[in-house]
Amino acid sequence: MASNTRLVTFLCLFLPVIFSSSTLAQNCNSDTFSNNKLYSSCTSLSGLSATLHWTYYSTNGTVDVAYRITQSTSTWVAWGINPTSTGMVGTNAFLAYHDSAGSLQIITSQLSSFSPTIANGSLTFTVYEMSVDYSNGAYTIYATLKLPNNSTTLNTVWQRGTSFSSGLPSGHPSTGTSSQTNNLNFLSGQSSSSGSGSSRLHRENIHGVLNAISWGILLPLGVMIARYTKVFKSMDPAWFYLHITCQCSGYILGVAGWGLGLKLGSESKGITQYGHRNIGIALFVFATLQVFALLLRPHKNNKYRLYWNIYHRTVGYAVIVLSIINIFKGFDILNPEKKWKNAYIGVIATLGGLAVILEATTWAIVLKRRSSEAKSPHGANGNNGYGARTHQFA
């Protein structure tokens, strides 16, 4: 068992290194821009093969964006922000097209209905600069604007079409348009040295999913496995391997997610989520201690084993509580669609409910065992395994 334990500890500590370096290597596409401008983030826009690149400046709440979409010269293209709602109505749009003389134009227009009359007008937020270019069959709209309502999470909308009316863009095909909007988190700040521009939002989502699964689900599940299966003598030593598999995979995924989180934090100029970061660091330290503690685990019959058990459980429960707190802090920061938070609440509530039921049944089993041991002098003899086990549980 000792050599197995050492192997497990080794894998537990070294797999995360391999894992996290592969997660961090996620790259966004390597678009280049006419003015050699670099953007800190980019994301692919679904439905049309378009991308949005941007740099957010937290000091003045402005953002530089570049919207690129491959379309023919007879097509108009548009990208916009909807500050008040989701979808098209209410969108403040930038539209680019080739006019009847074949020259490239860019205008701004507020879309007040589903069949708006596009006019070259002002937007509800300040636009400092805008321009458009067309090369290699793709439009690129460049704009510098103040994010409305001082917000960093906004609904963005994109489209293209071939209808014109009085020389200005008009209709677009209505199929599949529902997917051409998203809720985008502009919060970003990245040094121009790593200008390859990995998609920050995409990596934040990976960070969230990895950490919710590892710290938020696998680790509590592993604790429950240890606590509620080892009471059955037939589960020895299977419970130990189940527990260690769960905690180890949780730790590996968790460290990958944690490393990604640190990287995201270091890239975010001006904005530090102190609480979330500090809890995250504490979690990593505690969880790593748990892995090392395995190596120092005294034998079952050693008198120090009791103290080791107390230590292991105290740190273990602290990790679970802090993990859950930090996951909810993460939900507040990332602010994903409501359904993700609800899904996590569902999972954790199910685990919690299950734990309450199992806690009650396990205590019933333990108490029953104790009273039968009290009646039978043989059963009370600690060497049969029951004594040690019931002691361990309580």
Ligand SMILES: *[C@@H]1O[C@H](CO)[C@@H](O)[C@H](O)[C@H]1NC(C)=O
């Ligand atoms: C906003 O701040 C950034 C960086 O501090 C600066 O480069 C940019 O010019 C500012 N934008 C405006 C519109 O003031």
Ligand SMILES: *[C@@H]1O[C@H](CO)[C@@H](O)[C@H](O)[C@H]1NC(C)=O
């Ligand atoms: C600003 O945000 C508030 C609350 O988040 C919202 O009720 C309001 O409609 C927003 N205003 C604008 C102009 O977007």
Ligand SMILES: *[C@@H]1O[C@H](CO)[C@@H](O)[C@H](O)[C@H]1NC(C)=O
């Ligand atoms: C749109 O309006 C701006 C400012 O009023 C003007 O400079 C620009 O030429 C107009 N563009 C078109 C295509 O009408």
Ligand SMILES: *[C@@H]1O[C@H](CO)[C@@H](O)[C@H](O)[C@H]1NC(C)=O
């Ligand atoms: C806008 O956000 C910035 C940075 O988060 C903050 O310093 C500023 O007070 C906010 N302004 C308003 C009007 O809410």
